[in-house]
Amino acid sequence: MNKNIYSVSQVNTYIERMFSDDFMLGNLSLSGEVSNCKYNHTGHIYFTLKDDKAAISCVMFAGKRAKGLKFQMKDGDQIVVTGYVGVYKPYGTYQVYANEIELAGVGDLYQRFEALKQELAESGMFDPMYKKPLPSHAMKIGVVTAPTGAAVHDIIRVSKNRNPFVQIILYPAQVQGEGAVPSIIAGINALDAMELDVIIVGRGGGSIEDLWAFNEEQVARAIFNAQTPIISAVGHETDVTIADFVADKRAATPSQAAELANFVYEDFANTIDRYSDKLNRAFDYKLDSMIERLNNYKLRLQLLRPENKIKSNADRLKQLYLRLQDLMQARIDRYENRLVAISGRLDGLSPAKKLASGFGYVTDSKGNRVDSTSQLNVGDSFNVRIKDGSIEGQITNLSSI
Numbered sequence: 001m002n003k004n005i006y007s008v009s010q011v012n013t014y015i016e017r018m019f020s021d022d023f024m025l026g027n028l029s030l031s032g033e034v035s036n037c038k039y040n041h042t043g044h045i046y047f048t049l050k051d052d053k054a055a056i057s058c059v060m061f062a063g064k065r066a067k068g069l070k071f072q073m074k075d076g077d078q079i080v081v082t083g084y085v086g087v088y089k090p091y092g093t094y095q096v097y098a099n100e101i102e103l104a105g106v107g108d109l110y111q112r113f114e115a116l117k118q119e120l121a122e123s124g125m126f127d128p129m130y131k132k133p134l135p136s137h138a139m140k141i142g143v144v145t146a147p148t149g150a151a152v153h154d155i156i157r158v159s160k161n162r163n164p165f166v167q168i169i170l171y172p173a174q175v176q177g178e179g180a181v182p183s184i185i186a187g188i189n190a191l192d193a194m195e196l197d198v199i200i201v202g203r204g205g206g207s208i209e210d211l212w213a214f215n216e217e218q219v220a221r222a223i224f225n226a227q228t229p230i231i232s233a234v235g236h237e238t239d240v241t242i243a244d245f246v247a248d249k250r251a252a253t254p255s256q257a258a259e260l261a262n263f264v265y266e267d268f269a270n271t272i273d274r275y276s277d278k279l280n281r282a283f284d285y286k287l288d289s290m291i292e293r294l295n296n297y298k299l300r301l302q303l304l305r306p307e308n309k310i311k312s313n314a315d316r317l318k319q320l321y322l323r324l325q326d327l328m329q330a331r332i333d334r335y336e337n338r339l340v341a342i343s344g345r346l347d348g349l350s351p352a353k354k355l356a357s358g359f360g361y362v363t364d365s366k367g368n369r370v371d372s373t374s375q376l377n378v379g380d381s382f383n384v385r386i387k388d389g390s391i392e393g394q395i396t397n398l399s400s401i
Contacts, residue, residue, distance in 0.1 A: 008092070009089065011092075012087060012089040012092045013089065015087050015092070015094075016086070016087040016089055019085055019086055019087050019094065020086070022085075025084060025085040026084050027082075027083075027084055028082070028083075028084065028085070029080055029081065029082040030049055030056070030080070030081050030096060031051075031078070031079070031080045031081075031104055032049040032050050032051045032055075032056075032078075032079070032081075033049070033050055033051065033076065033077070033078055033079075034047050034048070034049065034073060034074065034075050034076060034077045034078075034079055035047065035048045035049075035050055035055070035075050035076075036048045036075070037073055037074055037075050042062060043061075043062025043065065044059060044060065044061050044062050045059065045060045045065070045069075045073065045098075046058070046059050047059075047073070049079070049081055049096065056095065056096055057093070057094075057095040057096070058081060058083075058095060058096040058097075058098055059095055059096070059097060059098065060083075060097075060098040060099075060101060061097075064098065064099055064100075067100075068098065068099055068100040068101060069100075069101050070102070070207075070208075070238075071103065071207045073101060077103060078103065078104040079101055079102065079103055079104055080101070080102050080103075080104055081096055081098045081100075081101050082098070082099055082100040082101075082102075083096055083097045083098040083099045083100070084096070084097055084099075085097075103207055103208070103209065109208050109209070109212065109215075110208070112215075113208075113215050113242070116215065116217055116220075116242060117242060117245065120217070120220060120242065120245070120246065121245070125220065125221075125224050125245075125246050126245045126246060130224070131248045131249075132228075132229040132248045133229065133248075134198055134229050134231070134248065134249055134260060134261065135197045135198060135229065136263060137263050137268065138166070138197035138198045138261055138262060138263070139163075139165070139166055139167060139197060140166075140167045140169065140194075140196045140197050141159065141166060141167070141168050141169070141196060141197060141198055141199070141200065141261050141262070142168075142169045142170075142171065142191030142192075142194065142196045142198070142199040142200070142228070143155055143168060143169070143170045143171065143199070143200045144171045144173050144184060144187035144188055144191065144199065144200070144201045144202075145170070145172075145173060145175060145200070145201070145202055145203050145254070146172065146173065146174070146175045146203060147170065147172035149203070149204055150204050150254075151202060151203050151204040151233070151254040152170060152254075154253070154254045154255040154258065155168070155200060155233075155254050155255070155257065155258045156168060156258075157255075157258075158255050158258035158259055158262070159258045159261070159262045162258070162259065162262040162263065162264050162265065163262045163263060163264070163265040164265060165265060166262055169191060169194065169196065171186075171187035171190055171191055172187075173186070173187040175203040175213060175214075176203070176206065176209075176210045176211070176212075176213060177213075180213035181213050181216045181218055181219055182218075184201065184213055184214070184219050184222070185218055185219060185222040187201075188201060188219075188222045188223060188226055188230070189222065189226075191228065192226040192227055192228045195228070196228055197228075197229075197261075198228065198229045198230070198231060198261045199226065199228050199229070199230045199231070200230075200231045200233055200251075200254070200257045200258070200261060201214075201223065201230055201231070201232055201233070201234075201243060201247070202214075202231075202232060202233030202234045202235075202243075202251070202254050202257060203233075203234060203235070203254075204235065204254065205235040205236040205239060206235060211234055211235050211239060211241055214232070214234045214241040214242065214243040215241050215242045215243070216242070217242075219242075219243060220242045220243060220245075220246045223243055223246050223247050224246050229248045229249070230247045230248050230249075231247060231248065231249045231250070231251050231257045231260055231261055232244045232246075232247035232249070232250050232251065232257075233250075233251040233252075233253060233254045233256065233257035236252070236253060237252035237253060360384045360385060360386045360391075361384070361385040361386075362382055362383070362384050362385075363382065363383050363385075364376060364380060364381070364382055364383075365380065365381040365382070365383075367383075370382060373398050373399070373400050376395050376398065377395065377398070378395050378396060378397065378398055379394060379395060379396075380394070380395050381393070381394050381395075382394075382395060
């Protein structure tokens with residue numbers, strides 16, 4: 001009887017094809033507990049996935065870790081592995097090749113996260129119109145976080161480096177596990193009542209379960225209803241929570257939250273010094289200008305003093321008086337000269353002087369001057385005045401020249 005004899009590699013290849021042709025084995029998800037977890041120096045992760053009845057070997061290659069694994073996996077973790085079952089031909093063993101690994105229950109949490117995110121977004125709690133601006137020069141900062149751990153130390157360190165004079169008020173809250181939600185809400189309400197400049201709410205990194213308190217609706221509403229601006233600083237840069245969406249500002253890390261909340265005091269002091277110098281120079285310039293203006297007013301006031309005005313008017317009056325005297329004397333002299341001239345002319349025309357020279361002054365019987373024969377008739381009376389008396393007569397004859 002002839003037998004079909006195959007080599008080991010042929011059998012392993014056949015089995016490999018069977019696995020690759022099986023639709024179910026090509027894409028499946030398995031749940032179980034992690035054991036024998038080893039991180040290889042090449043970046044690959046080897047581990048065993050087990051339950052209470054069986055176990056299966058698993059591997060996640062380094063190229064899948066960036067997108068497929070979001071936490072530090074360790075023995076004892078309850079996980080869900082998504083990938084395919086394949087055969088390792090050199091040894092004829094089969095194992096699960098993992099494309100994605102998540103903690104058990106994470107899928108349900110993501111669904112809850114997305115549902116609440118959509119609900120709050122539709123209610124307007126993420127709307128930018130409700131975001132309060134952060135103060136530019138905060139001096140009193142509240143922090144809601146665990147009293148121990150890297151987050152609070154990072155916030156204090158960065159804050160003091162930027163502003164040594166900042167006042168930090170810590171509300172030591174429980175940030176994960178049962179009781180975390182009411183503790184965080186109590187911290188927000190307590191610090192909000194203290195009228196601080198800004199509040200930082202957050203914690204360090206962790207799994208989605210560790211950060212879940214910041215995905216609860218009660219915490220989101222406490223942040224939204226606070227009067228004080230709130231910075232959400234939950235987890236690492238890649239972690240996103242509901243608190244990040246509803247807060248007035250989201251920080252990638254607690255350290256970045258401290259940078260956002262604090263101004264650099266040294267830069268502020270230098271700015272104040274520059275403004276102070278500028279103000280002093282402007283003040284000195286203004287003061288010098290006002291002094292110069294005051295001196296000008298003082299000089300003008302001296303020129304306009306009543307005493308100076310009176311003295312100036314007195315001098316002018318004296319000059320006018322002297323000029324008036326000169327004008328009056330000149331006019332008097334001019335009239336005197338004219339009077340002398342007129343007197344001389346009158347003297348030459350004086351009747352008395354004419355009479356003294358032998359002339360006579362003839363008038364008719366009425367006293368009218370007679371200087372023509374036509375004024376008299378024969379028989380009229382006349383009078384002739386001479387230098388030493390008068391002669392009366394009667395005309396007996398008239399003759400014309």
